[in-house]
Every structure is written in structure tokens, then in C-alpha cells.
Amino acid sequence: MNSLDILSQKLLQTRKYRALHLPPETIRDLIEQESQHYSDPKAVEESVRKKLHQLTALYLGDPDYEAALQEVRQLTTRAELEIFARRMLACHTSTRERLPNLTDFYTKLFAITGKPQCILDLACGLNPFALPMLELPPDIDYQAYDIHLPRVDLLNAFFKQCGFSAAHAEQRDILVDPPTQSAEVAFFFKEAHRMEQRQKGSNHRLWETLCVEYLLVSLPGSDIGKTHDMHERMRNLVKQTVQGHTWQIKEVECGDELVFCIHKGAQV
Ligand SMILES: C[S@@+](CC[C@H](N)C(=O)[O-])C[C@H]1O[C@@H](n2cnc3c(N)ncnc32)[C@H](O)[C@@H]1O
Incomplete structure (x- = not known):
């Protein structure tokens, strides 16, 4: 598994999103987009989490x-x-x-x-x-x-x-x-x-x-x-x-x- 797959799996399995069964292509797209803006993997993950929060809008x-x-x-x-x-x-x-x-x-x-x-x-x-x-x-x-x-x-x-x-x-x-x-x-x-x-x-x-x-x-x-x-x-x-x-x-x-x-x- 490459780093993109690892992060994708990690996010799909979080308690907040597990029950939603989000399409893996959504997470991949977010990671690919954010990787263009940040080189630090931690910054990528943080930004993807923010985007996910906003697009699922569970609140x-x-x-x-x-x-x-x-x-x-x-x-x-x-x-x-x-x-x-x-x-x-x-x-x-x-x-x-x-x-x-x-x-x-x-x-x-x-x-x-x-x-x-x-x-x-x-x-x-x-x-x-x-x-x-x-x-x-x-x-x-x-x-x-x-x-x-x-x-x-x-x-x-x-x-x-x-x-x-x-x-x-x-x-x-x-x-x-x-x-x-x-x-x-x-x-x-x-x-x-x-x-x-x-x-x-x-x-x-x-x-x-x-x-x-x-x-x-x-x-x-x-x-x-x-x-x-x-x-x-x-x-x-x-x-x-x-x-x-x-x-x-x-x-x-x-x-x-x-x-x-x-x-x-x-x-x-
Ligand atoms: C704010 S709600 C609006 C729902 C509805 N259109 C309405 O006005 O009653 C946004 C909905 O869009 C869905 N959504 C967000 N991004 C999406 C995407 N890229 N493709 C399909 N659905 C998406 C969310 O899961 C959520 O159900």
C-alpha cells in the first residue's frame, strides 16, 4: 500500500465516517487535491480532515x-x-x-x-x-x-x-x-x-x-x-x-x- 492508500483507509475507518461508507474515490480525490498544496503529510491529512468535515456536514x-x-x-x-x-x-x-x-x-x-x-x-x-x-x-x-x-x-x-x-x-x-x-x-x-x-x-x-x-x-x-x-x-x-x-x-x-x-x- 502506498501512503495515499494508507491515509485513505485510515480516514474511511475513523469512527466519525465509518458508518457513512463514503466512496473511496472521494477520499482519494481530496488527498490528491490537498497533496498539491502541501508537501508535509501531516498538513495534507489535516487539510483533508477539514474538507471531509465540511463536505459531509454531519452537523x-x-x-x-x-x-x-x-x-x-x-x-x-x-x-x-x-x-x-x-x-x-x-x-x-x-x-x-x-x-x-x-x-x-x-x-x-x-x-x-x-x-x-x-x-x-x-x-x-x-x-x-x-x-x-x-x-x-x-x-x-x-x-x-x-x-x-x-x-x-x-x-x-x-x-x-x-x-x-x-x-x-x-x-x-x-x-x-x-x-x-x-x-x-x-x-x-x-x-x-x-x-x-x-x-x-x-x-x-x-x-x-x-x-x-x-x-x-x-x-x-x-x-x-x-x-x-x-x-x-x-x-x-x-x-x-x-x-x-x-x-x-x-x-x-x-x-x-x-x-x-x-x-x-x-x-x-
Ligand atoms: C447541505 S446538504 C444539501 C442537501 C439537499 N441538496 C438539500 O438542499 O436539501 C449536502 C448534501 O450533499 C452531499 N454531498 C456533498 N458532496 C457531494 C458530492 N461531491 N457528491 C454527491 N453528494 C455530495 C452530502 O452528503 C449531503 O447529503
């Missing part, structure tokens, strides 16, 4: 995945599944903040994009639990991606129990291995600012690569403590990321979330 909240997996398999009625879904959405800061405005949020977005037949949900977190509330057909093509395996497994059990026959969650690092499937709409909610911290310029490459007609990038209007306004910082991030493209952008605000609806053009 934003989680359900008990094992208990939730047992529970979802027992649910049968639409009402039971919706109550469960709302409880899951409330477990994580990003989805909890969206919950009071959920209908308004998607009504505003679909007024711009039209009701899509195919959706990608990038760095999805617990957001796909909103699917039963989106008034889309049960055969909606919905492809969700996250690096967190217990989340992915729970989402797949939920889709199955709800009867969403073409909905699927996949464990994938969207920066290392961007989805190639074409779709009318991609959701990319509350993560682009973190990706930029992981690797400067990473959004530019990702947004270019995606084969979607509309890319809906949401960003927080204020910091996590709700003390600093972030509107201008987030607008600048989007402005810099789309540089060199003539994509049309419409901005929608809902609660404390700013959504940049980027029209990349017909790709489907």
Missing part, C-alpha cells in the same frame, strides 16, 4: 437510518408515507428550512421550467423525501445522487414503498464522476458554495458537463447562524461560475433560499 442533522429503514418498510398508506417523509425532511437543516414553504418553492420553480418528466437531484441529502408532495406522476424519472450510503439506501426503500417505479438514488461523488444522464431539470440545492470550498472552480466544470435543460442552483440567503446576509456573495459565486456562457438566469427567492434557475438550453 446539519440526520435521522437514525437503521430505525427509519425498518419503519419505512412497514408503511403502506399514502398518508403514512407522507407523514414519514415530512419527519425525514425535518431531520436535516436544509430540508427543514424548506419545509414550511415546500409547495410554494416547487410551484415557483415549475412555473419557470414546466413540469419535468425527468429530474436529477444532485447532492440530494434528504430532499427526495419531498417527492410525494411535488404532484408528479408515479412513473417520474427521478435520479438522486449523494455520497452518504445510509441516506441512499433509505431513499431507495422509500421510493419502492411509495411506488415511484422510475425513481432511484445512487451513491456517487458528483464532482469526481458527474452524472451523464440528460434531463429537463437538475436540482442542485444548498451545496454549490461548499463544493467551491472543496475545490475552487469545481462548479464551473460540473455545471458545464451536465446535460440538462434547466439547472436549478439554490444557495442560502444568510449564514447558518442567520446573522450575516449572503445574497451578494452567492450572486457573485453564480456570476463567476457561469462566466463565458450566455445562459439565461432567473432568480427566485423562497424563505431564506435563493434559487438561480439557469437555462442551459434544450439538451434532452
Whole structure:
């Protein structure tokens, strides 16, 4: 084993990350990136640990995945599944903040994009639990991606129990291995600012690569403590990321979330 493999194994086995079963390619990518900035192995490890802390963002909240997996398999009625879904959405800061405005949020977005037949949900977190509330057909093509395996497994059990026959969650690092499937709409909610911290310029490459007609990038209007306004910082991030493209952008605000609806053009 070389030093990269040793550090990678060490980080994957730490108590904090063991249960997440993170993709080894994510850790390798972080180590390779940070090795370009530091020559001292200790500094590399410290920097990788900081990046991992930030990209897994465990402080934003989680359900008990094992208990939730047992529970979802027992649910049968639409009402039971919706109550469960709302409880899951409330477990994580990003989805909890969206919950009071959920209908308004998607009504505003679909007024711009039209009701899509195919959706990608990038760095999805617990957001796909909103699917039963989106008034889309049960055969909606919905492809969700996250690096967190217990989340992915729970989402797949939920889709199955709800009867969403073409909905699927996949464990994938969207920066290392961007989805190639074409779709009318991609959701990319509350993560682009973190990706930029992981690797400067990473959004530019990702947004270019995606084969979607509309890319809906949401960003927080204020910091996590709700003390600093972030509107201008987030607008600048989007402005810099789309540089060199003539994509049309419409901005929608809902609660404390700013959504940049980027029209990349017909790709489907
Ligand atoms: C702040 S949460 C946002 C979740 C969701 N998009 C929302 O707004 O409700 C970020 C999520 O992105 C996932 N994530 C972070 N980096 C990722 C990557 N490179 N590829 C796939 N998922 C990633 C994390 O595991 C986490 O579930």
C-alpha cells in the first residue's frame, strides 16, 4: 500500500465516517487535491480532515437510518408515507428550512421550467423525501445522487414503498464522476458554495458537463447562524461560475433560499 492508500483507509475507518461508507474515490480525490498544496503529510491529512468535515456536514442533522429503514418498510398508506417523509425532511437543516414553504418553492420553480418528466437531484441529502408532495406522476424519472450510503439506501426503500417505479438514488461523488444522464431539470440545492470550498472552480466544470435543460442552483440567503446576509456573495459565486456562457438566469427567492434557475438550453 502506498501512503495515499494508507491515509485513505485510515480516514474511511475513523469512527466519525465509518458508518457513512463514503466512496473511496472521494477520499482519494481530496488527498490528491490537498497533496498539491502541501508537501508535509501531516498538513495534507489535516487539510483533508477539514474538507471531509465540511463536505459531509454531519452537523446539519440526520435521522437514525437503521430505525427509519425498518419503519419505512412497514408503511403502506399514502398518508403514512407522507407523514414519514415530512419527519425525514425535518431531520436535516436544509430540508427543514424548506419545509414550511415546500409547495410554494416547487410551484415557483415549475412555473419557470414546466413540469419535468425527468429530474436529477444532485447532492440530494434528504430532499427526495419531498417527492410525494411535488404532484408528479408515479412513473417520474427521478435520479438522486449523494455520497452518504445510509441516506441512499433509505431513499431507495422509500421510493419502492411509495411506488415511484422510475425513481432511484445512487451513491456517487458528483464532482469526481458527474452524472451523464440528460434531463429537463437538475436540482442542485444548498451545496454549490461548499463544493467551491472543496475545490475552487469545481462548479464551473460540473455545471458545464451536465446535460440538462434547466439547472436549478439554490444557495442560502444568510449564514447558518442567520446573522450575516449572503445574497451578494452567492450572486457573485453564480456570476463567476457561469462566466463565458450566455445562459439565461432567473432568480427566485423562497424563505431564506435563493434559487438561480439557469437555462442551459434544450439538451434532452
Ligand atoms: C447541505 S446538504 C444539501 C442537501 C439537499 N441538496 C438539500 O438542499 O436539501 C449536502 C448534501 O450533499 C452531499 N454531498 C456533498 N458532496 C457531494 C458530492 N461531491 N457528491 C454527491 N453528494 C455530495 C452530502 O452528503 C449531503 O447529503
